[in-house]
Amino acid sequence: MQMFPTIVKNLFSRPATRRYPFKDIREPFPGYRGKIYFDTNKCDLCGDCARVCPAEAIEVDLENRQIKYYPFRCIYCGTCVETCLQGAITQDEHYSPPNTEKIEELYKIEA
Amino acid sequence: MAVRTVIPFGPQHPVLPEPIHLKLELEDETVVGVTPIIGYIHRGIEKAAEINTFRQNVHITDRICGICSFIHTQTYCQGVEALMNVEVPPRARFLRVFWSELSRTHSHLLWLGLLADALGFESLFMQIWRAREMVLDISEMTAGHRIIQATCIVGGVRRDIDKEMAKEVDKRLLALKEMLDSTIAPALLHDATIKRRAVGKGMLSKEQAELLGAVGPTARGSGVAIDVRQTGYAAFKEVGFEPVVETAGDSYARTIVRAREVYQCVELMRKSLAMMPEGEILVRVDGYPEGEAVSRCEQPRGEVFYYLKGNGTNHLERLKIRTPTFANIPTYLVMLPGCEMADVPIITLSIDPCIACTER
Numbered sequence: 001m002q003m004f005p006t007i008v009k010n011l012f013s014r015p016a017t018r019r020y021p022f023k024d025i026r027e028p029f030p031g032y033r034g035k036i037y038f039d040t041n042k043c044d045l046c047g048d049c050a051r052v053c054p055a056e057a058i059e060v061d062l063e064n065r066q067i068k069y070y071p072f073r074c075i076y077c078g079t080c081v082e083t084c085l086q087g088a089i090t091q092d093e094h095y096s097p098p099n100t101e102k103i104e105e106l107y108k109i110e111a
Numbered sequence: 112m113a114v115r116t117v118i119p120f121g122p123q124h125p126v127l128p129e130p131i132h133l134k135l136e137l138e139d140e141t142v143v144g145v146t147p148i149i150g151y152i153h154r155g156i157e158k159a160a161e162i163n164t165f166r167q168n169v170h171i172t173d174r175i176c177g178i179c180s181f182i183h184t185q186t187y188c189q190g191v192e193a194l195m196n197v198e199v200p201p202r203a204r205f206l207r208v209f210w211s212e213l214s215r216t217h218s219h220l221l222w223l224g225l226l227a228d229a230l231g232f233e234s235l236f237m238q239i240w241r242a243r244e245m246v247l248d249i250s251e252m253t254a255g256h257r258i259i260q261a262t263c264i265v266g267g268v269r270r271d272i273d274k275e276m277a278k279e280v281d282k283r284l285l286a287l288k289e290m291l292d293s294t295i296a297p298a299l300l301h302d303a304t305i306k307r308r309a310v311g312k313g314m315l316s317k318e319q320a321e322l323l324g325a326v327g328p329t330a331r332g333s334g335v336a337i338d339v340r341q342t343g344y345a346a347f348k349e350v351g352f353e354p355v356v357e358t359a360g361d362s363y364a365r366t367i368v369r370a371r372e373v374y375q376c377v378e379l380m381r382k383s384l385a386m387m388p389e390g391e392i393l394v395r396v397d398g399y400p401e402g403e404a405v406s407r408c409e410q411p412r413g414e415v416f417y418y419l420k421g422n423g424t425n426h427l428e429r430l431k432i433r434t435p436t437f438a439n440i441p442t443y444l445v446m447l448p449g450c451e452m453a454d455v456p457i458i459t460l461s462i463d464p465c466i467a468c469t470e471r
Contacts, residue, residue: 002297033255054170077170077261
């Protein structure tokens with residue numbers, strides 16, 4: 001019985017849910033731990049990010065001068081961003097998009 | 112003559128969020144014996160913690176439990192800090208109190224919703240989870256993620272809450288409190304349906320709770336004032352803390368303990384933000400952990416216990432975790448016999464079983 005006024009009120013109020021991902025999407029708050037990006041101009045292939053990553057989501061290939069990043073292994077903790085001395089890793093404020101297959105991202109570092 | 116049957120309850124059951132198997136012995140409709148069996152969701156986290164470095168382990172312990180992740184990390188970090196003689200800055204201690212209470216609020220609201228769902232009280236369930244959404248928003252705003260806060264690291268915390276954000280959080284906490292006052296608390300405290308299903312069901316006396324080693328709201332619902340926060344870890348000493356205790360010892364008492372704790376958490380969070388001193392939030396930690404340490408914290412379900420052994424290298428030699436549900440499962444042996452088959456789901460749920468934590 002105690003719930004009755006709430007139920008009646010809810011009948012006439014707007015829905016609390018959003019029609020994600022089609023309409024009324026709420027933007028994440030500032031500082032949300034979202035997708036990871038590497039700046040190929042700043043990176044010096046030191047490999048600190050790969051060493052600290054708890055999920056082994058970053059691989060540094062010194063021979064081919066490239067960085068492999070696995071977004072589906074990544075736990076978005078942001079440790080690599082804090083560790084990078086060059087400031088080459090940035091994390092944006094958006095949810096990482098879903099995908100039908102596990103992908104890897106390649107970043108070529110120019111000499 | 113009564114017919115004796117054995118009914119398997121779980122590991123898959125609509126009221127169980129996680130897999131636990133109860134072998135119920137029934138005489139007609141009455142439970143006369145119960146054998147709880149776990150072992151369906153072991154993930155080898157203790158072994159993984161030995162393989163990874165002690166700093167990476169912070170994020171492994173984060174993922175032991177999705178609901179109380181911050182408190183796991185906090186317990187782990189406190190253990191490592193004890194091994195390495197690190198003094199955490201005061202501001203970081205207050206922030207740890209804030210996030211641990213935020214985790215607790217989230218966990219209790221989630222559980223209260225699950226209870227309402229198990230009772231078939233769908234409208235209350237949705238209303239409680241609506242309130243939980245407000246807590247998740249605060250989590251996303253302050254920590255950068257809805258569930259896994261991941262803000263605690265060895266030596267302090269990773270994120271700060273500035274004055275402006277503290278004000279906004281305070282506003283949202285007051286809105287949460289108002290919502291609890293207006294819709295959720297009256298239903299939980301006075302609704303006849305909930306009382307009929309929960310009052311007097313799953314009795315656990317004070318002596319039995321002490322004997323079986325119950326912890327957390329399960330013990331506090333039986334009148335045992337046991338709470339690790341009384342030891343004053345992090346900043347609980349400065350913030351001030353009194354455990355919430357109910358004496359009835361039934362499923363309803365355990366529900367009320369959690370409902371009252373939500374209010375207490377909101378107060379503790381507001382207090383910790385208001386009392387937070389200025390200063391550093393993180394100290395530099397050099398070297399490697401060596402020796403043995405024990406760390407305890409109060410989780411939403413009770414006391415969590417960590418044993419750490421370091422050998423002077425980057426890796427820990429042993430990390431042993433005892434979660435509160437492991438201590439609470441034996442209470443089923445007292446609570447379930449004598450009840451009706453239809454009451455088993457509510458009683459099972461009343462200890463807030465978190466099996467994924469327990470098996471790690």
